[in-house]
Amino acid sequence: MMRILFICHGNICRSTMAEFVMKELVRRHHFEEAYEIASAATSREEIGNDTHWGTREQLDLHHIPYAPRKARQMTRGDYEHYDLLIGFDDENLREIRRIAGGDPDRKIHLLLDFTAHPREIADPWYTGDFVSTYRDVEEGCRSLLHKQRPANGKLPTVIR
Template identity: 60%
Template sequence: MKRILFVCHGNICRSPMAEFVMKDLVMKAGREADFYIESAATSTEEIGNPVYPPARRKLAEHGIGCAGKTARQMTRADYDRFDLIVGMDSWNLRNMHRICGGDAEGKIHLLLDFTRRPGDVADPWYTDDFEATWRDVLEGCTAILKLMD
């Protein structure tokens, strides 16, 4: 079983979108038994809060639910629990390395580094462009799933 953790700053926009998009892609591919997928934050700011309403609405537009998801912070133990730890931007990556004490096993990556357009997924908390985030997340998650075939 492949265990994937998606990570962003607050775990209320980008990383839960990636978590639930990936779960949807895996389900549609009939590969649910092959994957365990979660998301987490690098910060403590939003711990316990649900997915941000515009992110929840964007997922719902595509028939994807995220009911019951609340933000949690990434821990050092997550490094051992997951095979692939995927951040949304370079700032997340720096914080993920700090939380995990490095990346000796090469598990930490940026989502868009799996695509033809490496770089950061812009934070819709600041840009208010949830459509652009949706496109980036879908492209990145699709690329990860193809890589794991």
């Protein structure tokens, strides 16, 4: 089983968007048994809060199911439990490494590192641009699934 933890600053925008997009890609390809997917924050600022309305709006627009949830902070134990810890910008990566106590197993990556053009994904909490964030997250999740899919698995499709 591949265990993936998506991690952003507050666990209400990018990481939750990626969690639900990836879960839906996995579901649509019948790979549910092969993955454990979750999300967390590097900060304590949003602990206990549900997914941001802008993220929910994009998920609704693209017919991605989601459930009520509560933001949580990443723990050092998450590094041991998960195979991949995926951040969205360089600040996320620094904080993930700080919480994990380093990255000796090379598990920590930016989501768009799995695409043909690696880069950061802007935080829509500050930009207000949830549309571009969704586009980047969806591209990153498709590429991640393509590179980490189960043996004999089909390639992921774009969610419209």
